[in-house]
Amino acid sequence: MSIGHTLLGLLESGPRHGYDLKRAFDERFGHDRPLAYGQVYSTMARLLKNGLVEVDGIEPGGGPERKRYAITDAGVTDVESWLAQPEKPEPYLQTTLYTKVVLALLTGRPAADLLDSQRAEHLRLMRELTRRKSGGDLADQLICDHALFHLEADLRWLELTAARLDQLAAEVTR
Amino acid sequence: MTAAPEPLLVATDLRKAYGPTPALDGAELTVRAGEVVAVMGPSGSGKSTLLHCLAGIVTPDSGDVRYRGQQMSLMSDGERSALRRTDFGFVFQFGQLVPELTCLENVAMPLRLAGRRRKDAEALAATWLERLEVTDLAGKRPGEVSGGQGQRVAVARALVGAPRVVFADEPTGALDSLNGERVMRLLTDAAHDTGAAVVLVTHEPRVAAYSDREIVVRDGKSRDMERAA
Ligand SMILES: Nc1ncnc2c1ncn2[C@@H]1O[C@H](COP(=O)(O)OP(=O)(O)OP(=O)(O)O)[C@@H](O)[C@H]1O
Numbered sequence: 001m002s003i004g005h006t007l008l009g010l011l012e013s014g015p016r017h018g019y020d021l022k023r024a025f026d027e028r029f030g031h032d033r034p035l036a037y038g039q040v041y042s043t044m045a046r047l048l049k050n051g052l053v054e055v056d057g058i059e060p061g062g063g064p065e066r067k068r069y070a071i072t073d074a075g076v077t078d079v080e081s082w083l084a085q086p087e088k089p090e091p092y093l094q095t096t097l098y099t100k101v102v103l104a105l106l107t108g109r110p111a112a113d114l115l116d117s118q119r120a121e122h123l124r125l126m127r128e129l130t131r132r133k134s135g136g137d138l139a140d141q142l143i144c145d146h147a148l149f150h151l152e153a154d155l156r157w158l159e160l161t162a163a164r165l166d167q168l169a170a171e172v173t174r
Numbered sequence: 175m176t177a178a179p180e181p182l183l184v185a186t187d188l189r190k191a192y193g194p195t196p197a198l199d200g201a202e203l204t205v206r207a208g209e210v211v212a213v214m215g216p217s218g219s220g221k222s223t224l225l226h227c228l229a230g231i232v233t234p235d236s237g238d239v240r241y242r243g244q245q246m247s248l249m250s251d252g253e254r255s256a257l258r259r260t261d262f263g264f265v266f267q268f269g270q271l272v273p274e275l276t277c278l279e280n281v282a283m284p285l286r287l288a289g290r291r292r293k294d295a296e297a298l299a300a301t302w303l304e305r306l307e308v309t310d311l312a313g314k315r316p317g318e319v320s321g322g323q324g325q326r327v328a329v330a331r332a333l334v335g336a337p338r339v340v341f342a343d344e345p346t347g348a349l350d351s352l353n354g355e356r357v358m359r360l361l362t363d364a365a366h367d368t369g370a371a372v373v374l375v376t377h378e379p380r381v382a383a384y385s386d387r388e389i390v391v392r393d394g395k396s397r398d399m400e401r402a403a
């Protein structure tokens with residue numbers, strides 16, 4: 001995720017202090033990974049240098065947390081073009097799971113067990129997210145659903161690979 | 175930690191063949207009170223056959239199903255069907271509601287079969303329709319409601335008789351993901367509230383994620399995935 005663009009976007013609704021920005025970010029997007037203060041200030045320093053934000057006021061006392069930032073016109077344009085630009089879909093072509101399965105087959109280890117324990121691990125996380133979703137608001141539900149659909153895709157792949165394991169074994173050890 | 179409750183249902187070494195290829199080839203499964211067990215596995219692997227054996231609908235060629243310590247194969251047909259009425263609830267993928275009856279009458283039916291008076295049965299059925307958020311369907315017939323609505327009526331019908339076990343075979347199979355999840359949430363919440371166990375056959379991982387644990391059936395054999403981890 002582009003933290004610079006996200007912080008810029010949050011500034012569009014009005015000027016904020018660094019700590020206020022961090023809080024707004026964590027509330028909406030931080031979920032499992034809150035932003036470090038250092039990251040906020042280094043990002044703001046970069047945006048400032050590039051003219052995408054300006055300092056709107058400084059409270060007496062000095063120190064980075066006293067600065068209030070406002071987005072500039074260039075900043076607004078930058079957010080707009082970021083939103084308009086589609087994200088590059090993840091190609092998923094280099095996967096650890098596939099590599100592990102092939103290596104297990106090549107070395108004569110039980111690949112089926114590997115697939116099964118991975119499957120159990122995936123389903124465990126899916127259960128946890130499902131529980132969290134049940135107790136959460138719509139934002140929580142959507143963010144958990146995003147993860148759940150991806151985990152489901154992995155799990156389906158694990159299933160398909162388990163069903164074709166004999167065939168794959170014959171091919172990789174040929 | 176309290177001790178694990180006594181298992182409600184224990185199936186051991188189930189075998190069942192229709193013709194030359196076995197549908198079940200040594201499957202086993204234990205269900206404890208109040209838990210939700212997902213049964214997954216490829217098409218044709220024996221999931222529905224396993225569920226039917228557990229529910230006493232199909233008699234296995236060999237192996238043993240015990241319900242609360244009682245061996246089901248030693249019961250008479252009459253005893254088994256009485257058990258299905260009093261202790262079990264069922265939800266299938268579709269086609270389980272009686273088309274000539276209204277949704278309210280469908281939900282009341284298990285109670286009527288158990289000998290409850292119409293007025294009582296329908297009053298209780300109405301509370302279940304409300305609980306599944308389909309009160310407004312009470313007077314409609316199954317042909318006049320959507321798939322998702324019909325499944326919620328079916329869940330109400332499965333739970334109205336306070337069963338100890340609900341057997342659900344692809345209950346969300348005909349629904350889109352949003353409706354499927356609503357049905358799962360209503361089903362598992364209601365089961366948790368009433369203490370019913372659920373045996374849930376599904377091939378959708380997101381549906382299985384509503385379970386407490388998972389069994390995978392492959393070629394008629396079951397694998398307890400908690401032991402795989
Ligand atoms: N009544 C029956 N008569 C003959 N064969 C049957 C019968 N019921 C099941 N089978 C066979 O037994 C095997 C297991 O079937 P079962 O319906 O249990 O599979 P399943 O795992 O539920 O599949 P699906 O995911 O497609 O519902 C299959 O090969 C099926 O063709």
Ligand SMILES: [Mg+2]
Nearest residue numbers: 221222223343
């Ligand atoms: Mg089936």
